[in-house]
Amino acid sequence: VSGPEPLRTPLTALLGIEHPVVLAPMGSVAGGRLAAAVSAAGALGLVGVGYGEGLHLRRELDAADGARVGVGFITWVLDRRPTMLDAALDRRPAAVMLSFGDPSPYVGRVHGAGVPVLCQVTSAAEADRALDAGADVIVTQGGEAGGHGTHARSTFTLVPEVCDLVARRGPATPVVAAGGIADGRGLAAALALGAAGVLVGTRFWACREALVSPASHARAVVAGGDDTMATTVFDRVRGITWPDGYTSRVLASPFAREWHGREEELGRELHRLSVDYHRAVADDDVDVAQVVVGEAVALVRGIVPAAEVVAALVTGASTALRAAQGSPIASA
Numbered sequence: 001v002s003g004p005e006p007l008r009t010p011l012t013a014l015l016g017i018e019h020p021v022v023l024a025p026m027g028s029v030a031g032g033r034l035a036a037a038v039s040a041a042g043a044l045g046l047v048g049v050g051y052g053e054g055l056h057l058r059r060e061l062d063a064a065d066g067a068r069v070g071v072g073f074i075t076w077v078l079d080r081r082p083t084m085l086d087a088a089l090d091r092r093p094a095a096v097m098l099s100f101g102d103p104s105p106y107v108g109r110v111h112g113a114g115v116p117v118l119c120q121v122t123s124a125a126e127a128d129r130a131l132d133a134g135a136d137v138i139v140t141q142g143g144e145a146g147g148h149g150t151h152a153r154s155t156f157t158l159v160p161e162v163c164d165l166v167a168r169r170g171p172a173t174p175v176v177a178a179g180g181i182a183d184g185r186g187l188a189a190a191l192a193l194g195a196a197g198v199l200v201g202t203r204f205w206a207c208r209e210a211l212v213s214p215a216s217h218a219r220a221v222v223a224g225g226d227d228t229m230a231t232t233v234f235d236r237v238r239g240i241t242w243p244d245g246y247t248s249r250v251l252a253s254p255f256a257r258e259w260h261g262r263e264e265e266l267g268r269e270l271h272r273l274s275v276d277y278h279r280a281v282a283d284d285d286v287d288v289a290q291v292v293v294g295e296a297v298a299l300v301r302g303i304v305p306a307a308e309v310v311a312a313l314v315t316g317a318s319t320a321l322r323a324a325q326g327s328p329i330a331s332a
């Protein structure tokens, strides 16, 4: 199947892809099948390692079936199990992404294997440190994003601020926008802000190849951006201790609404709630089990193949850029 014309930027040159679109390495969602489908469509698929449980790195890289894909780690998890990086590098990934933590202990090893490093950051200060560490690509995550982050900055201001920071520091490192990008308008906006591409989570989460339950998908297609919230409730009930300052953007389900702001009480009832929670996950009861999406869930109205999402992003961006050029202000 032929896709849209390549949309080349410094990011596509660096990563050896046709379109400036990267699949977010969503833990236990972006497995080998989704990553391979995104790469086959001319973008770059990243397998999400997450907490390194359930979704076993080797199994998911096998599921990619020889496709050219990369791997994304949660850096503070990698700090506890650093050998996971060797397991990934043995498989010659197209790229390694490091998010949420200090990337500096790992960048040299990844470069030594001849693999580019993408660092996801949530602030300008973190971007500065990632550049110090030797990142080849800076992924700026705005608080609109689904999943974990600091949810303190917005994509719309963080992208140009980091682009200016990169420009001041010398040789151009491509900046990739993440958070809230789900269609061609978002890709066009990111390029207009100075980014060389986008990293997309929520929109690819809503794809047939994603490791997502049917009830979660059904809930997402009717949800809007107002229906999301950033909370620690699900980390607490699952007993996952994130470093201070991180929350996760999820759908505001009855369970999340009930316990958000009452985390201490939740801690006191943890045993009972944790049993209920895991039962809900097994039963695919999304009134209780978390549904991890960002504000861009508003733009998700169907569960489609990943190749369709890539094509829609690229053709939609061209349309949006042409429309902006034809606007009364541009032609005045």
Ligand SMILES: Cc1cc2nc3c(=O)[nH]c(=O)nc-3n(C[C@H](O)[C@H](O)[C@H](O)COP(=O)(O)O)c2cc1C
Binding pocket: 024, 025, 026, 027, 028, 029, 048, 049, 050, 072, 073, 074, 098, 099, 120, 141, 144, 145, 146, 147, 148, 178, 179, 180, 181, 199, 200, 201, 202, 203, 205, 292, 293, 294, 295, 296
């Ligand atoms: C379901 C889900 C799981 C995620 N898991 C991870 C992860 O394991 N590692 C990571 O670096 N980012 C993770 N993220 C965040 C993404 O890297 C990215 O910042 C975000 O999806 C971009 O915003 P968007 O969801 O609006 O596209 C996750 C996001 C979602 C939606």
